[in-house]
Amino acid sequence: xxxxxxxxxxxxxxxxxxxxxxxxxxxxxxxxxxxxxxxxxxxxxxxxxxxxxxxxxxxxxxxxxxxxxxxxxxxxxxxxxxxxxxxxxxxxxxxxxxxxxxxxxxxxxxxxxxxxxxxxxxxxxxxxxxxxxxxxxxxxxxxxxxxxxxxxxxxxxxxxxxxxxxxxxxxxxxxxxxxxxxxxxxxxxxxxxxxxxxxxxxxxxxxxxxxxxxxxxxxxxxxxxxxxxxxxxxxxxxxxxxxxxxxxxxxxxxxxxxxxxxxxxxxxxxxxxxxxxxxxxxxxxxxxxxxxxxxxxxxxxxxxxxxxxxxxxxxxxxxxxxxxxxxxxxxxxxxxxxxxxxxxxxxxxxxxxxxxxxxxxxxxxxxxxxxxxxxxxxxxxxxxxxxxxxxxxxxxxxxxxxxxxxxxxxxxxxxxxxxxxxxxxxxxxxxxxxxxxxxxxxxxxxxxxxxxxxxxxxxxxxxxxxxxxxxxxxxxxxxxxxxxxxxxxxxxxxxxxxxxxxxxxxxxxxxxxxxxxxxxxxxxxxxxxxxxxxxxxxxxxxxxxxxxxxxxxxxxxxxxxxxxxxxxxxxxxxxxxxxxxxxxxxxxxxxxxxxxxxxxxxxxxxxxxxxxxxxxxxxxxxxxxxxxxxxxxxxxxxxxxxxxxxxxxxxxxxxxxxxxxxxxxxxxxxxxxxxxxxxxxxxxxxxxxxxxxxxxxxxxxxxxxxxxxxxxxxxxxxxxxxxxxxxxxxxxxxxxxxxxxxxxxxxxxxxxxxxxxxxxxxxxxxxxxxxxxxxxxxxxxxxxxxxxxxxxxxxxxxxxxxxxxxxxxxxxxxxxxxxxxxxxxxxxxxxxxxxxxxxxxxxxxxxxxxxxxxxxxxxxxxxxxxxxxxxxxxxxxxxxxxxxxxxxxxxxxxxxxxxxxxxxxxxxxxxxx
Numbered sequence: 075x076x077x078x079x080x081x082x083x084x085x086x087x088x089x090x091x092x093x094x095x096x097x098x099x100x101x102x103x104x105x106x107x108x109x110x111x112x113x114x115x116x117x118x119x120x121x122x123x124x125x126x127x128x129x130x131x132x133x134x135x136x137x138x139x140x141x142x143x144x145x146x147x148x149x150x151x152x153x154x155x156x157x158x159x160x161x162x163x164x165x166x167x168x169x170x171x172x173x174x175x176x177x178x179x180x181x182x183x184x185x186x187x188x189x190x191x192x193x194x195x196x197x198x199x200x201x202x203x204x205x206x207x208x209x210x211x212x213x214x215x216x217x218x219x220x221x222x223x224x225x226x227x228x229x230x231x232x233x234x235x236x237x238x239x240x241x242x243x244x245x246x247x248x249x250x251x252x253x254x255x256x257x258x259x260x261x262x263x264x265x266x267x268x269x270x271x272x273x274x275x276x277x278x279x280x281x282x283x284x285x286x287x288x289x290x291x292x293x294x295x296x297x298x299x300x301x302x303x304x305x306x307x308x309x310x311x312x313x314x315x316x317x318x319x320x321x322x323x324x325x326x327x328x329x330x331x332x333x334x335x336x337x338x339x340x341x342x343x344x345x346x347x348x349x350x351x352x353x354x355x356x357x358x359x360x361x362x363x364x365x366x367x368x369x370x371x372x373x374x375x376x377x378x379x380x381x382x383x384x385x386x387x388x389x390x391x392x393x394x395x396x397x398x399x400x401x402x403x404x405x406x407x408x409x410x411x412x413x414x415x416x417x418x419x420x421x422x423x424x425x426x427x428x429x430x431x432x433x434x435x436x437x438x439x440x441x442x443x444x445x446x447x448x449x450x451x452x453x454x455x456x457x458x459x460x461x462x463x464x465x466x467x468x469x470x471x472x473x474x475x476x477x478x479x480x481x482x483x484x485x486x487x488x489x490x491x492x493x494x495x496x497x498x499x500x501x502x503x504x505x506x507x508x509x510x511x512x513x514x515x516x517x518x519x520x521x522x523x524x525x526x527x528x529x530x531x532x533x534x535x536x537x538x539x540x541x542x543x544x545x546x547x548x549x550x551x552x553x554x555x556x557x558x559x560x561x562x563x564x565x566x567x568x569x570x571x572x573x574x575x576x577x578x579x580x581x582x583x584x585x586x587x588x589x590x591x592x593x594x595x596x597x598x599x600x601x602x603x604x605x606x607x608x609x610x611x612x613x614x615x616x617x618x619x620x621x622x623x624x625x626x627x628x629x630x631x632x633x634x635x636x637x638x639x640x641x642x643x644x645x646x647x648x649x650x651x652x653x654x655x656x657x658x659x660x661x662x663x664x665x666x667x668x669x670x671x672x673x674x675x676x677x678x679x680x681x682x683x684x685x686x687x688x689x690x691x692x693x694x695x696x697x698x699x700x701x702x703x704x705x706x707x708x709x710x711x712x713x714x715x716x717x718x719x720x721x722x723x724x725x726x727x728x729x730x731x732x733x734x735x736x737x738x739x740x741x742x743x744x745x746x747x748x749x750x751x752x753x754x755x756x757x758x759x760x761x762x763x764x765x766x767x768x769x770x771x772x773x774x775x776x777x778x779x780x781x782x783x784x785x786x787x788x789x790x791x792x793x794x795x796x797x798x799x800x801x802x803x804x805x806x807x808x809x810x811x812x813x814x815x816x817x818x819x820x821x822x823x824x825x826x827x828x829x830x831x832x833x834x835x836x837x838x839x840x841x842x843x844x845x846x847x848x849x850x851x852x853x854x855x856x857x858x859x860x861x862x863x864x865x866x867x868x869x870x871x872x873x874x875x876x877x878x879x880x881x882x883x884x885x886x887x888x889x890x891x892x893x894x895x896x897x898x899x900x901x902x903x904x905x906x907x908x909x910x911x912x913x914x915x916x917x918x919x920x921x922x923x924x925x926x927x928x929x930x931x932x933x934x935x936x937x938x939x940x941x942x943x944x945x946x947x948x949x950x951x952x953x954x955x956x957x958x959x960x961x962x963x964x965x966x967x968x969x970x971x972x973x974x975x976x977x978x979x980x981x982x983x984x985x986x987x
Contacts, residue, residue: 123188130188132957138183142176167975174971181964186957194286195230195279196221201291202257203237203266207411211254214290217317219251221288232278238265238297240274266291269298272307284950285312293928304932313950315941316932327352327379328415329402330913332884340395340424343371346388348402348418352379359405362388365398365466377404395426396470397854397886419856420884421909427452428811429470433461434477434785435510442477442506442785445800446807458483461491468495473807477785478508481516481705489521496525497774498852498859500890502810507746508784514746516705527755527771528748528780541710542577542593542633543568544624545703546617548642548670549582554611557670560696561641562606564703568639569603571707572596579627580606583620584613593627615644618651625654628663636663637710639703643670648678655686666706668693717744722767725757730809734802740792742767745783770810775852775862775890777810821887821908826876832865832887833874834906843871847903848892851875855912856883865889879912 122133133139198218202211218233222245225231233243235257245251272287279285287307293300293316308314331349338344346362356379362372372388392398403417410416429452432443437455447453454471458479462468468491476492495501505511505526517523518530545568547561565580572578579593590605621640628636638658658665665688667679672694683690689709691702719741724731736759750757750766759768769780783789793799824831832851836844849865860877868874879885889906929939 131960132186132188133180134184134186136183138179141179141182166978170971170975170978174968174975177964177968177971181961181968185960185964187960188957193228193230193280193283195232195283196225196286196288197232197234197275197278198222198288198290199268199271199275200233200235200243200257201237201266201268201289202235202254203291203296204412205266205292205294208254210292211257214317215251215254215257217290219245222251230279230283232275234271234275234278236267236271236274238267238270240267240271242274242278265296266294267297268293268295268300269303272303276307276310276312287312287314289314289316289928289932291928300928314932316929316939317941325354325356325406325408326411326415327356327358327404327406328412329404329418330383330415332400332402332418332420332911334390334400334420334422338390338392338422338424340426341391341393343389343391346390346400346402346420348386348388349383350377350379350386350404351383352381353411354381355379357407359407360386361403361405362390363399363401363403364390364392366401392422392424394470395424395429397421397423397466415882418883420911421854421886423886423907428472428807429454430807431456431461431468431471431474432477433458433475433479435479435483436786440477440786441790441794441799442475442803445794446803449800449804451804451807458488459485461485461488463491465491465494465499468492468501469499471501472811473502473504475504475506475785476511476522477506478511478787479515480510481520481522489525493521493525493773496776496778498862500775500888502777502779502807503773504779504781504807506785507780507782508787508789511784512746512748512782514709516709518705525773525778526780527751527757527769527778528766528782529751530748541572542628542631542636543572543579543707543710544593544628544638545578545580546587546620546624546638546640547580547582547590548584548615548644549588549609549611549613550584550615550644551612552615552644552671552673557643557696558609558611560699561670562609564641564699565606566603567700568703568707569596569599571704577631577633579624581620581624581627582609583616584611585616586613587620587623589623593631615642615646617642617646618649618654621651621654621658625658625661625663629661635710636661637666637706638663639666639668639706641668641670641699642674642679644673645675645678648675651678651682652685655682655688659686659688664688664710666691668699668702670696670699716747716761716763716765719743720745720761720763720767723760723762725760725766728758728809730805731758731802732805734798734805736802739798739802740796742783742789742793743791744789748780748782768806775850779806779810821889821906823887823908823910825910825912828879828912830877830879830885830910830912831874832877832889832908833868833872834865834889836871836873836891836904844893844903845870846894847873848894849873849889851877851887851889853877853879853885853887855879855885856881882912884911885909 120136122136124131198221200211200214200218206214221231222233233245233251234240235243243252243257251257268289268291275287276285304314328351329348330351331347333347335345335347350360352358358377358379359374360377361374362369368374369390371391377386386402388402390400399419399421401417401419406416427450430443430446432440432453432455434440434443434455435458437457440455443453443455458476461484468474474492474495492501492503496503503525505522508515511517512528513530517526523530545565547565549558553561569578574595574597576596577593578591578596578599579589580591580599582588582590590609591599591603594602617640621638624638628638655665665683665686667683667688668691669676669679670693674692676692680690682688689706691706693699693702720743721741722736722739724736742761745761745765745767747765750769751771755769755771757766757769759766761767765782766780767782769782771778783793786794796802820834822833822835824833830853836847838844845867847867850862851865852862853860863875863877865873865875887908887910891903891905893901893903932939
């Protein structure tokens, strides 16, 4: 057979075996050439790039091309096919394996396809704060909604609504942006924090998108620095757009400041300086109010306001000491955007002679009041029912004296106002006794007893006789139903009020008397009151037999005090009654008559009480019976009206007695017997029997003093001629006034937004720190008083707290300091005062120039005003490169080539077999 010998494996191996140096040299030369070419291509770490059209192919790790040095392995791997005589497969397998190796090396080189894309991200910032009028906000909402619907894959739109806070708003697909009522957060926010909103907006866009910001608002930022924030964004490549409000600024006027010029003095005219603001030219009425009433010195005036700020000057004069509230009020001539800022108040406290309010059934007749006036006190004498109607008016007085006033003579709510004035304003209340004060005046179980340092009940001693009381109750037919049941309740209340060893009986009468409860101890009557429960009405009305029966019963017992209470609702024969009540008085039996309803013979009953020296109560309403009976019982038990000469015994040497020789004081000739409450109440003066004559107790920030004798009348007939009386009373009131012992150290005040930092430092006379003071702070402002807050110690001699100021305006602050005693109650140490004005939030201050300043700022930064919506979605720059990695694609192609080789080898072997 002719031709060349077929090449087979043993022959090839033999051929290579006979020429080993040639074979090795050939493979080495091929490897060196390929390695050299690869190193030339990948010698630099810089990416390799090949551009074609608007695209570019990048190889980020060109050093991976050095792996082409492994190219000879492709040929080495085909030796088997050559030795097996499969020459037809070699070219195709060489191409597949070489391509797979090349793609693998390319994948390791991190190939990327780069293309230039123009993508934008537009963030719309919608100012929804209170300074934006509804019409302007609605127009801005429509503009934002229009942009939202214009977005596409390459033009993203984000919406941010903001006031003092910022939040992303995302409408539902195809839906409109929420109405303005939903965009605003209730309550209406008084702040526009533009920097906060811009910070949120800057993080909403992808890094490779061109950022556009559209500001829909007036630019009146109330926090941070808007110019610096916009400058930083502009320097970072952010395009800034703005659209001015479509509507003119809402009409708004305000009083933004009010100060007093110089140091105001009592009774002298001084000037007030104010600042008014308006968003547009308009007219308004200006009024100066002094303690809520129009000032007589400054009548109301009509003003023409121009846009922006303008000053106003006013005159004022304060004629009474204490705190005076001055208010400048603007009344607009057209609808106003904010009504909250139309007034501004300033409180001034001027001092003068100490003012004392003297409440007395007979004003102007008290020797005590005359003695105080001689000591340069200003005494305002009034009837008990003429107490000022508000605590604010009571603040004008340093002290209030309640002199011999029965509880029923006080106006409704008077005790509550006095309690609030003492506890919260630091006033001094002096309760002066007399025949119709304390227990005899019905103070028991009332707020006056709660305030006083003494109790109305008297401590019964073993050698003191008990009370004997007869309750004579009308049970005639006219008492049927509720009147009789309430009369029974009144009897039970009386029995419950009496002491356990006191004696009581109940006599009911119609035409004839009936002992319902015989004379027995109150304790026994409480347990065995079934006859009282079974009492029924019926018959006529005859008073004489019932009173005579009760008189006989009372005469038959020994008691410290004997008292008869008669209750009737009708008319009765009067024969013998005047003589009978005269006998009662002669026997030492006191009498109280209660006339129930409108049908009683008031003239007869009044004349009987006058004849017997008793007390008469008209009770048109049966529901008053339990209260009247209880009060009469307390009066009898507390008849503690001690008649006779009594020395003033000093129980405690208080500082207010300094320099006064109390041992030389004249005798008293009577007082009301009371008992001292537990500490912190303390007796300053006592009677010879050890009962309090003058006592005191702390109540909140103030003092309550109890003088159990009277301020006019026979009990002080000698004392009123004492030369030291005026000095004694003056030192007593001054010694317990809120500024008496005050080491007046000012408060240090620092406004932190709407929070006030209050602090003060306490030093003694040697400039040493004073520690462990019990301090409390009371803040009084436009919205009224706040409850006292503690002022804790935070460092040696330093006390500090923070207070939230609820509304703009003027605030007065007063801190009371007490020193803790190791072996006794706290004692006053001092008082600190201060004042501060909280301005209105910037949101409430009209700033008509804010929009113009905002537009000028945007223009200065190269931004655009009122640009059409389509322009906001167009990229301003050449576009930014967008890269896509091809490494995964290269790896997949390698895998595909391996599979293709396997398929090719299997198919080819079948065809050739």
